Amino acid sequence: MPGGSIYVQPNEKYTGSSPQWWYEKFWREDAPTRRKYRYVKAAVGFVVGVALGLRFGLAGGSAFTGLLLAGAVAGGDWLLHWHAFHKTAVWRGARRGEAITGRILRRSLIRHGYHVLDGRAIRGQASIDHLVIGPGGVWILDNESWAPDIEIACYAGRLFIGEKYGTKVAKPLVEQAEAFSELLTRETGVPVSITPVLVVHCGMLPKEGVVMGEGLTFVKPRTVSRLIKSAGPGALNEAQIELLARTAARELQRV
The missing domain is CATH 3.40.1350 (Trna Endonuclease; Chain: A, domain 1)
Known part of the structure; x- marks a missing residue:
């Protein structure tokens, strides 16, 4: 549940209708939207990777290059969002x-x-x-x-x-x-x-x-x-x- 942690005792400040509780609620509800945009970014990364492979004469490996760049883009996007959420851990009462x-x-x-x-x-x-x-x-x-x-x-x-x-x-x-x-x-x-x-x-x-x-x-x-x-x-x-x-x-x- 929002505001919960096995390491920190519950506090009324982080439950109910507090800003911290709403922040976590909206964050979780926004997860499908973040995933959708991550797939779009990964697809663009795949296309760019294939184009780069063809540009540098890697015709046989262009698909691999595309997959590699798509994975890097998706991973980077996930890491940026995770870092933004992780920075609020103390404010949310999780740490x-x-x-x-x-x-x-x-x-x-x-x-x-x-x-x-x-x-x-x-x-x-x-x-x-x-x-x-x-x-x-x-x-x-x-x-x-x-x-x-x-x-x-x-x-x-x-x-x-x-x-x-x-x-x-x-x-x-x-x-x-x-x-x-x-x-x-x-x-x-x-x-x-x-x-x-x-x-x-x-x-x-x-x-x-x-x-x-x-x-x-x-x-x-x-x-x-x-x-x-x-x-x-x-x-x-x-x-x-x-x-x-x-x-x-x-x-x-x-x-």
């Missing part, structure tokens, strides 16, 4: 954004000397999904998703999420970064400035995959590790990284 981001961070950062802590909070305050400590500094990261057609942009320093201001999204995470900075600096004696990042799993970001504004950085999952590593080494040495990681593990409540 968890924090699990995706956590896996990306560990695969690409730990070998470069970074520590990744998941699900942390100052006692009595809101939690964040990931805390990253490494040679380039310290980051807190949360995960979010919006409808596929929602554009995220910054104009004249002001964030916009669709037609709404992004201040209500940015302000809490910026404040959490400040609170985490104060706690770690106080407990370790190491001056810390934490960069807040929001990983966007569904929604429209610019081609480069990054939007900055109001103290917050919006980034696509595929770009998040590159963004962190672009800070370069030198902000923290190995002893400071180890001290901050141990202190964070001890002082920040796991949620």
Whole structure:
């Protein structure tokens, strides 16, 4: 059924008449139309493949060339549609954004000397999904998703999420970064400035995959590790990284 997953517990947000439920419903109902157009594209690919075979003197193999190109066209068309649907998985509730981001961070950062802590909070305050400590500094990261057609942009320093201001999204995470900075600096004696990042799993970001504004950085999952590593080494040495990681593990409540 639309909105269902064996890996994610049901949530009212993704059922009934929610945008996610209707998105899946229309997607499934549109499957026959997508197949029809895929057959047409494959047929055109077959004709072009045969023509190319004849053009280059492959009279005996022109049919094979046509079949090969038809298969490539059909496969490419299927892959493009699958990718478009797969990108909405977090928004639809079929996958968890924090699990995706956590896996990306560990695969690409730990070998470069970074520590990744998941699900942390100052006692009595809101939690964040990931805390990253490494040679380039310290980051807190949360995960979010919006409808596929929602554009995220910054104009004249002001964030916009669709037609709404992004201040209500940015302000809490910026404040959490400040609170985490104060706690770690106080407990370790190491001056810390934490960069807040929001990983966007569904929604429209610019081609480069990054939007900055109001103290917050919006980034696509595929770009998040590159963004962190672009800070370069030198902000923290190995002893400071180890001290901050141990202190964070001890002082920040796991949620």
